[in-house]
Each structure stands twice: as C-alpha cells, then as structure tokens.
Amino acid sequence: MLESLQQLAGGFGIATTLPNLFYCLTGAIVGTLIGVLPGIGPIAGIALLIPATFSLNPTSAIIMLAGIYYGAMYGGSTTSILLNVPGETASVITCIDGYRMAQKGRAGPALAICAIGSFIAGSIGLLGLVAFAPPLARAALAFGPAEYFSLMVFGFIVLSNVTGASLLKSLMMALIGLIIGTIGLDPVKGDARFTFGSMSLLSGIEFVAVAIGLFGIGEVLSNVEKTAVLLDGKVLVPRLRELFPSLEDLRKSIKAMLRGTLIGFGVGLVPGPAPVIATYAAYMAEKRISKHPEEFGQGAIEGVAGPESANNAACQAAFIPLFVLGIPFAPPTAILLGALLIHGVTPGPMMIKESPELFWGVIASMYIGNFILLLLNLPFVPLFANILRIQKRILLPLVILFCITGMYSVNNSVFDIWVMLLFGGIGFMAGKGKFEGAPLLLGLVLGPRMEVAFRQSLMISHGDFSTFADRPISLAFLLATALFLIIPIFRLGLKRPGKGGASKGPAPTN
Amino acid sequence: MLKRLSAILFVFFVAGSIPVHAADFPTKEVQVIIPWAAGGATDLIFRALGATAGKYLNKAVVVVNRPGGGGAVGYTDGMKAKPDGYMLTAAVTPLCILPHQTATAFTYKDFEPILNVVSDPSMLLVRSDAPWKDLREFVDYAKKNPDMITVGNSGAGGGVHLVALAFENAAGIKLNHIPFSGGGPSVTALLGGHVNAVSVTPPEGIPQIKAGQLKIMALFADKRLAMFPDVPTVKDQGINFSMGMWRGLAAPKGTPQDVIRKLNESFKKAMDDPEFQAKAKEMSVILSYLGSKDFGALMAKDDEFFGKLIKEMKK
Numbered sequence: 001m002l003e004s005l006q007q008l009a010g011g012f013g014i015a016t017t018l019p020n021l022f023y024c025l026t027g028a029i030v031g032t033l034i035g036v037l038p039g040i041g042p043i044a045g046i047a048l049l050i051p052a053t054f055s056l057n058p059t060s061a062i063i064m065l066a067g068i069y070y071g072a073m074y075g076g077s078t079t080s081i082l083l084n085v086p087g088e089t090a091s092v093i094t095c096i097d098g099y100r101m102a103q104k105g106r107a108g109p110a111l112a113i114c115a116i117g118s119f120i121a122g123s124i125g126l127l128g129l130v131a132f133a134p135p136l137a138r139a140a141l142a143f144g145p146a147e148y149f150s151l152m153v154f155g156f157i158v159l160s161n162v163t164g165a166s167l168l169k170s171l172m173m174a175l176i177g178l179i180i181g182t183i184g185l186d187p188v189k190g191d192a193r194f195t196f197g198s199m200s201l202l203s204g205i206e207f208v209a210v211a212i213g214l215f216g217i218g219e220v221l222s223n224v225e226k227t228a229v230l231l232d233g234k235v236l237v238p239r240l241r242e243l244f245p246s247l248e249d250l251r252k253s254i255k256a257m258l259r260g261t262l263i264g265f266g267v268g269l270v271p272g273p274a275p276v277i278a279t280y281a282a283y284m285a286e287k288r289i290s291k292h293p294e295e296f297g298q299g300a301i302e303g304v305a306g307p308e309s310a311n312n313a314a315c316q317a318a319f320i321p322l323f324v325l326g327i328p329f330a331p332p333t334a335i336l337l338g339a340l341l342i343h344g345v346t347p348g349p350m351m352i353k354e355s356p357e358l359f360w361g362v363i364a365s366m367y368i369g370n371f372i373l374l375l376l377n378l379p380f381v382p383l384f385a386n387i388l389r390i391q392k393r394i395l396l397p398l399v400i401l402f403c404i405t406g407m408y409s410v411n412n413s414v415f416d417i418w419v420m421l422l423f424g425g426i427g428f429m430a431g432k433g434k435f436e437g438a439p440l441l442l443g444l445v446l447g448p449r450m451e452v453a454f455r456q457s458l459m460i461s462h463g464d465f466s467t468f469a470d471r472p473i474s475l476a477f478l479l480a481t482a483l484f485l486i487i488p489i490f491r492l493g494l495k496r497p498g499k500g501g502a503s504k505g506p507a508p509t510n
Numbered sequence: 511m512l513k514r515l516s517a518i519l520f521v522f523f524v525a526g527s528i529p530v531h532a533a534d535f536p537t538k539e540v541q542v543i544i545p546w547a548a549g550g551a552t553d554l555i556f557r558a559l560g561a562t563a564g565k566y567l568n569k570a571v572v573v574v575n576r577p578g579g580g581g582a583v584g585y586t587d588g589m590k591a592k593p594d595g596y597m598l599t600a601a602v603t604p605l606c607i608l609p610h611q612t613a614t615a616f617t618y619k620d621f622e623p624i625l626n627v628v629s630d631p632s633m634l635l636v637r638s639d640a641p642w643k644d645l646r647e648f649v650d651y652a653k654k655n656p657d658m659i660t661v662g663n664s665g666a667g668g669g670v671h672l673v674a675l676a677f678e679n680a681a682g683i684k685l686n687h688i689p690f691s692g693g694g695p696s697v698t699a700l701l702g703g704h705v706n707a708v709s710v711t712p713p714e715g716i717p718q719i720k721a722g723q724l725k726i727m728a729l730f731a732d733k734r735l736a737m738f739p740d741v742p743t744v745k746d747q748g749i750n751f752s753m754g755m756w757r758g759l760a761a762p763k764g765t766p767q768d769v770i771r772k773l774n775e776s777f778k779k780a781m782d783d784p785e786f787q788a789k790a791k792e793m794s795v796i797l798s799y800l801g802s803k804d805f806g807a808l809m810a811k812d813d814e815f816f817g818k819l820i821k822e823m824k825k
Contacts, residue, residue: 047548047575051561054789144704145688185580185612188689190667192612199586199615202579271695326717327698331547334694338554341713344792348717411577449691456688460660460705 004130011360015368020063023056024365027064028372031071032380035078038085038212039406042072042332050339058343059358063365065339066319069332070122070366073275073312074373077114081107081304082387083399085216089207090275090311092441093283095215096163097296097303104299107385108243113253113301114308115377116245120254121261121309122370125316128265130363136317137324140269145456146467150477151270152450156442157481159280163297163436164287170439173430177443180205187452188459200415207444208410209420214437216403217420218427220396243382245301253305256286264310268317271329273445275311280442282310316366323347323359535595535769539570542759543591543599545584547577551713551795552600552757555628558789563780567773580604580665582614589616593764595773598624601760601805603669606813610820611667618809622765625774626758626800626808627781628790630711631731632673634661635724637700640707645728645747652683661685662696662708672819673730673753674709677744680751700724711755713794730754737794756798756812758805774802 014020034045045068053061076088081098094114101110128136143151160174161167183194184204195201245253260282267278286306287296296303321329326348328334340347345355352359387395407420427437461467468474542560544553553575560571576584581604588599601621609617642648652659663671666689678685688705690696693714700708701718707727708715712735718724719738729735729743730753744751759777761770780786781799790797800808 043548047553047557050554051557054558054561141698141702144699144702186666187691188666190580190611190665197613199579199582202582202612203577271698321698325698325701326721327694327701329694329698334550334692335548337694338550341793342554342558342789346713346717346720349721349723350717412574413576413578413583452689452691456690459686459688462657462686 007356007360008130008364010357011362011364012367014059014357014361015063015365020060020361020365021368023060023064024067024369025372027067028071028369028376031068031073032075032373032376034068035072035075035087037406037409038079038087038216038403039208040409041088041208042069043335044409045072046332046335046339050335050342053339053343058340058345058355059361061343062336062340062345062358062362063369065336066362066366067369069336070312070315070369071373073315074115074118074377076311077304077308078111078384079216079402081110081114082384083216083395083402084219085399085403086211088275089211089273089445090279090314091308092211092215092276092438093162093279093307094304096283096438097298097300099219100297100299101301101304102385102388105242106299107388108381109245109249109301110304111381111384112243112245112378113249113305115374115381116250117253117257117260117305117309118312118377119370119374120257121264121312122316122373123367124258124261125265125268125313126363126366126370129316129320133320133324136269137320140271140321140329141325142473143270144471145453145460146471147473147477148271149450149453149457150468150474150481152446152453154477154481154484155277155281156446156450158484159277159284159442160439162280162284162438162442164293165297165434165436169433169435173435173437174439174443177440177445178447179443180210180440181444181447182451184448187448188455200413204448205419205444206411206413206416207441209407209416210423210444211437211441212403212407213420213423214427214430214440216399217424218431218437220399221424221428222431223392223396243385249301252301256282256302256305257309259285259289260306260309261313263306264313264315265317267310268314269320269329271321272449274314274318274330276442276445278310278314279307280438282306323351324349326351535772536567536569538596539572540567540595540773541572541574541597543584543588543597544573544575545577545581545588545600545602545604546575548575551630551711551793552602554793555757555790555795556600556759558793559627559777559780559786562783562786563777565783566776566779579612580608580668582608582612585614585616588760589620589762591762593622593762593766595761595765595769598759598761598773600757601809602757603755603812605760606809607667607669607672607816607820609813610817618813620763621760622763622770623802623805623809624759624761624770625777625781625802626756626798626805627777628757628795629754629798630757630796631729631735631752631754632670632709632711633715633726633730634674634677634707634709634728635697635700635715635719636707636727637703638722638725640725640727642727645744645749648727649681649683649749652681652685656684657686659685659707660688660705662688662690662699662705664693664696664710664714665689665691667820667823669755670709670711672816672823675823676753676815676819677728677730677749677751681744681749697724712796716794735796756805756808758800770802 046065076091077094079085079087080091080094081102084095084099086092098110161170263282264278268274286302287293318333322333328337407417557573564570576587591597605618693710696708699705726741731743732752
C-alpha cells in the first residue's frame with residue numbers, strides 16, 4: 001500500500017508534465033462532447049482517435065484515450081436530463097428523474113449534481129483501483145457461466161420493477177425485452193433466429209436504437225400531441241439562482257452518491273453490461289431507502305445522483321480487469337486494450353512491473369482528468385440549461401434530427417434509424433398505457449447474456465442442472481432471488497386475515 | 511417527360527460507368543470496410559496499415575466499421591460497392607465461413623483479391639497448472655475421456671471454433687466446445703478455471719502466456735512462433751494439421767485489373783514500411799504477404815475446407 005502511494009506520487013509527476021496535461025484535457029473535452037451527442041459513444045470516439053495517437057508516446061496516448069472514456073460518462077446524462085434522450089446506455093435511468101426535474105425548471109441542479117456525483121464516484125473509484133486492484137481482479141475470475149447466469153436471474157427479477165409503477169406491467173415489458181433479445185444469430189449454434197432473411201437483423205436489435213426510440217422519440221411524439229398553447233406555455237425558464245443545487249439538494253444527494261459509488265464499483269467488476277446494471281441497481285436502492293419513495297419518477301434528485309455516480313464508479317472499476325488481467329470486460333475497455341497493444345504495451349499481469357511509468361501515470365492522470373471534468377462541466381450547466389428556453393416547436397424537430405444523426409453514427413446503419421423510429425412509436429403507445437421503457441431495456445440487455453450463460457453452464461455440466469446449486473456463489477444468488485419473490489407473498493398472506501389485504505404499500509399517486 | 515427522364519438517367523449511368531484508369535487512380539480517398547466493430551484485431555491492423563498506405567497512394571485511407579451479423583452486413587455492403595477501387599473490404603477468414611452457415615448474398619467469389627497482410631496461427635491454450643505436460647498427454651486423456659475436456663472459443667461457428675473442430679478430426683479425439691462472446695471472455699473463463707482450454711489466435715492470451723499463467727498446448731502453424739521459439743507446432747509432434755486466420759484486402763468483383771495492381775503495389779509498400787513493421791511487431795501479429803493471385807488461391811482452398819467442415823458439423 002505504502003509502495004503503491006509512492007509510485008502513485010511518481011505517476012503524478014508524469015501526469016502533470018505540460019504535454020500530458022494537454023492530452024488529458026483534450027481527452028476530457030472530446031469525451032464530454034461524445035457523451036453529450038446521443039448515439040455516438042466512447043467506443044467510436046476512442047476508435048476514431050487511435051490513429052491520431054500513433055505519433056505520441058504510449059503514456060500520453062493512453063492518458064488521452066482513457067480521458068475520452070470517463071469523459072463520456074460525464075456528458076452522457078446531459079441529453080437524458082434536457083431532452084429525455086439517453087446519450088449512452090449508462091444514462092437511461094437518468095432520464096426518469098432527470099427529465100422530470102428539467103420539466104420542473106430544475107435542469108441546472110440536475111446537471112450540476114451529475115457532474116459532482118461523477119467527480120466523487122470517479123475519485124473514490126480510483127482509490128479503490130489503487131488499493132485493491134489485484135485481489136479484486138482475482139475475485140472477478142470466480143464468476144464462471146453458472147455464477148454469471150444466477151447473477152443475471154437475480155438482476156432480472158430484482159431490477160425489473162425499477163420504477164415501481166406496476167409489477168405486472170414491468171414484468172410484461174421486461175419479457176418483451178427478453179423476446180426482442182432473441183433476434184439474431186443463435187449464440188451457441190450460430191443459426192439465424194427471427195431474422196426473416198434480413199442481413200441487418202442477424203446481429204440483433206441495437207440497444208441504443210431501442211433506448212433512444214423509447215425515451216427520446218417517444219417523448220417528442222407525446223409532446224406533438226399537445227396543443228400549441230400547452231406546449232409553449234410549459235417552457236420553464238430557470239432563474240439564475242436556481243441554476244446550481246441548493247444546500248438541501250447537496251445534503252440529499254451526498255449519501256446517494258456514496259451508495260451509488262459503492263454499487264457501481266462492485267458491479268463494474270462483473271463482466272458484461274456493468275454500467276447498465278449498476279445504474280438500475282443504484283436507482284432501485286435509492287428508492288427503497290428513501291423516506292419519500294413517491295417522489296421518485298417525479299424529479300427526485302437522489303434518483304439522478306445515485307445512478308450517475310454508479311456509472312462513473314463502474315467505469316473506473318472496469319480498468320481493474322483490463323490492467324491486472326489484461327482482459328477487457330466491456331467494449332470500451334476492449335478498444336482501450338487494442339490501443340495499448342498498438343502502442344506496444346501489453347496490459348495484464350506483467351504491466352505494473354514492465355511499464356510502471358505508464359500504469360501509474362495513467363492512474364494519476366485519471367485523478368487530474370476527473371478534476372478537469374468537474375471544472376469543465378459546471379460552467380456548461382447554465383449553457384445547457386438554457387437550451388430549454390428554445391420554443392418547443394423548434395426544439396422538437398431538432399431533437400429528432402439529433403437522434404437520427406446520432407443513431408446513424410453508432411453502426412453507420414440506416415436500418416438502425418428505422419428501428420429507432422419504430423421503437424419511438426412503441427414508446428409513445430406504451431406511455432399511454434403507463435407501460436415503462438426501462439424494464440424492456442433491462443430485458444434486452446440481460447436476456448442474451450443470460451441465455452448464453454445458461455447454455456454454457458449446461459454444456460459444461462453435460463446437461464446437469466445441479467451445477468447451478470453446487471456452486472456457492474451461484475446458489476447464493478438463486479436463494480436471494482427466491483427470497484425476493486417469496487417475502488412479498490408471505491407478507492401479503494400475513495396481512496390478509498387482519499386487514500383485508502387492502503393496505504399493501506402506499507397508494508399510487510397519479 | 512418520361513423519355514427525357516430516361517435519357518437523363520441513361521447519360522447519368524453511362525457516364526458513371528466509364529472505367530477508371532490506374533494512371534490517375536486514386537483521385538479521392540480510399541475507404542476500407544471493416545465488417546466488425548472498432549477495436550478488434552482486424553480493425554487495428556487496417557487502421558495502422560491504412561495510415562501508412564496513405565503515403566504511397568497520395569490519398570488518405572479511411573477505415574469504415576460496418577459491424578453486424580458476424581461480418582455479413584459489412585461483406586454485403588462491400589460486395590455492392592461500386593467496383594472502382596475506392597471502396598475496399600477487409601477480407602478475413604469468416605468471408606469463407608459465413609456463406610456456408612447462413613444464406614448470405616455474397617461468397618468470396620464476389621470479391622477481387624488484392625493482397626494478404628496477416629496470417630495468424632491458431633492455438634489451444636491451457637492453464638499452466640493443467641494436468642497435461644504436453645500434447646501427447648492431452649490427446650491421450652481426450653481419447654480416454656471423450657467429450658470431457660471443455661474448450662472455449664470466441665463464438666459458435668467462428669474461425670477458432672472451426673479450427674478446434676478440424677483439430678479434433680485430425681487428432682481423432684472429441685472435445686466439448688463452449689462458445690463465448692469473444693476471445694476475451696473465453697480467456698477469462700480459462701483463467702478462472704471454468705473451462706479446461708481455449709482456442710484462440712494471437713494476440714489473445716499472449717500477455718497471460720508471458721506472465722506464466724497460461725501455456726500453449728497446441729500450435730497449429732507451419733513454423734514456430736518467433737516470440738516463443740521453444741513451443742513446438744503440432745506438426746513437430748506428429749499430427750499433420752495447421753490452420754490459421756488470414757486478414758487481407760479485397761475489392762468488389764469487376765474492379766479493373768490496373769486499379770487492383772496499383773492498390774496491391776501501394777499496400778505492399780506500406781507493409782514493408784518500417785513504421786508499419788514496428789506497429790505489427792508490437793501487436794504481435796505475423797505479417798505474411800501474398801499477391802492477389804496467391805491470396806485468391808488461399809481463399810478458394812479455405813472456402814472448400816470450411817464448407818466441408820460445416821456440412822459435417824451440421825449433420
């Protein structure tokens with residue numbers, strides 16, 4: 001630990017040289033911009049800039065590319081809050097309360113809390129990275145297919161009802177997500193499923209298209225339905241002193257940020273769609289703990305602070321398997337691995353020994369980068385918040401345009417744009433029936449991974465189902481899932497004789 | 511009105527299809543379709559090569575990622591591109607695998623080979639603490655316990671999966687193949703002890719071998735790896751089998767031969783450029799130049815090989 005601190009100090013020496021500070025700043029700015037634009041994410045951003053780093057030394061190159069990655073986590077929430085368009089997969093949940101806050105004229109505090117929460121989570125996450133990286137990486141290896149499957153089942157059941165609207169409707173949406181997730185190449189046999197001969201459907205339905213469609217386009221459509229008077233009458237112009245969060249906001253958020261950081265860091269170590277699960281879990285946790293769960297969905301600041309911190313912490317945690325094991329657990333770290341290789345650095349067990357100046361230089365630059373991002377993002381808050389001053393009849397078509405260009409940039413695919421528009425229509429219709437989009441997205445993310453893990457486990461065990469119960473970690477998750485399902489029924493049974501069963505939970509407010 | 515329109519269209523198409531000549535090729539930037547997402551081995555190699563080739567073509571080489579369908583989307587786009595040499599496609603082993611697996615619009619015959627750039631050997635990796643000391647013990651164990659050794663691969667029906675299947679046939683053993691979503695996850699599962707072996711191509715697994723966590727159980731190459739000269743190939747050990755993954759460049763069918771020649775020359779020069787050589791060495795890929803004719807022959811050979819193998823697998 002002491003040795004680590006010493007080397008970290010050396011790392012700061014490397015990271016604070018003028019050129020490296022410049023590359024860190026560049027990465028942070030590019031990352032923020034990429035995060036703000038819907039569709040285009042850190043993966044595309046890093047890939048585009050890799051050739052530009054050929055002439056740099058490896059440390060500077062990785063400092064800049066890593067900056068893009070965590071910078072995107074800062075910017076991703078901006079369009080979620082202002083326009084209900086999730087900028088990245090990790091900021092879907094932020095739409096729920098962030099957008100409500102903005103509609104109430106509190107876009108400023110929501111944006112500022114995102115930046116502060118990201119900073120706190122990023123800084124704490126880095127401490128975790130420095131102190132515990134090797135043991136945590138070894139713990140992550142304990143997750144094989146069986147453990148992974150049980151974790152996914154747990155996540156699916158527990159997080160489906162994330163918004164808490166109606167368990168039945170949420171499960172229906174989550175199931176639709178699962179079904180959509182089966183489209184494409186069968187992950188085990190390689191056969192095409194539900195593609196109806198279409199090449200574009202072979203790779204399945206793009207998550208970002210569904211997310212932007214359900215949330216962003218759906219919201220635009222439901223605005224279109226309103227009369228002109230109602231539309232422009234609703235523009236709430238934020239006043240200057242309301243641009244930044246009040247002390248009360250900060251007091252409410254700080255614990256949510258810390259909890260979000262913890263959840264995000266833990267989930268970030270698991271391979272796969274960590275940021276999505278982390279944000280859902282953080283939101284769920286905040287809602288459960290809150291004394292005012294009815295505020296969630298109506299613009300609760302904790303509902304923004306928790307998930308936004310969680311996705312940044314998950315992003316820092318994702319560097320652990322990359323640096324310590326040499327294995328990327330998620331697509332953005334996969335492309336960072338590629339960038340490292342192209343610069344002649346092989347991440348993995350030998351990296352800390354072989355290129356300590358790079359390892360510690362990059363870690364130190366992440367501290368600095370997080371600070372730069374905070375300073376960079378706070379002044380943007382008034383600017384972004386003022387976007388809402390634009391009349392809706394002008395803003396809404398612009399949002400559609402933004403979504404379409406952003407969507408195209410993800411895979412250079414026109415087909416994805418149609419998928420997005422289709423899900424825009426579905427989102428609009430679903431909203432009328434008070435069906436939520438978030439559970440569908442969860443099903444879409446977890447479904448294919450759950451299926452692969454399930455079939456892998458059974459292939460390894462030659463079809464023996466006891467493999468899920470024989471492994472302690474897997475068993476623990478399955479038992480937790482069972483408890484989660486049984487306890488409410490049990491409670492209901494206890495209440496029914498005495499109270500007539502009418503008093504389960506607070507009555508839903510409109 | 512209709513007549514005039516068709517006249518305009520006629521002029522437009524005829525003018526548009528006047529053949530390009532190599533003398534003034536290229537007059538604009540050359541695009542290379544990568545049928546996979548950014549950041550994979552193919553993507554990185556052609557980004558590096560493209561950056562260098564731009565010097566010799568006097569125009570920029572731009573990489574375009576068209577992921578989807580395990581490569582099918584990108585190859586369909588590449589096949590449909592105008593055959594003028596401005597839209598090339600990275601021709602990688604799956605080009606000869608996909609058409610046998612699903613109904614694709616393309617086969618390798620829809621492309622004009624330009625050159626091969628990289629040939630990576632496939633290999634089976636195990637953990638350093640695995641119970642088998644060498645290939646003989648591994649094969650003996652597999653013969654006595656058919657279907658018991660679990661072998662991870664990067665995706666069902668993908669290159670390394672098929673290589674492992676072909677090796678089974680060559681060695682007369684039966685393995686239990688477990689597909690993962692990519693080479694990274696399969697190597698992770700091996701490190702965690704959830705599978706007994708994995709089938710990969712470099713650079714996957716190289717850092718873990720260097721760190722002593724994994725070792726090469728079987729190397730399916732004609733030559734030993736320069737990085738690990740002590741590791742014998744399976745041929746050295748009496749099993750006549752070698753199979754690798756190739757990555758080259760192709761243009762749509764019908765591209766003029768002089769344009770192909772110009773592209774071949776420029777990319778060949780880029781391959782020999784010390785700048786690219788250094789990058790390739792750092793990525794631990796094995797450069798292996800083949801001219802357009804030889805590359806075409808290699809594609810034809812592997813297409814037949816994988817076609818047979820997949821037919822057997824689907825039985």
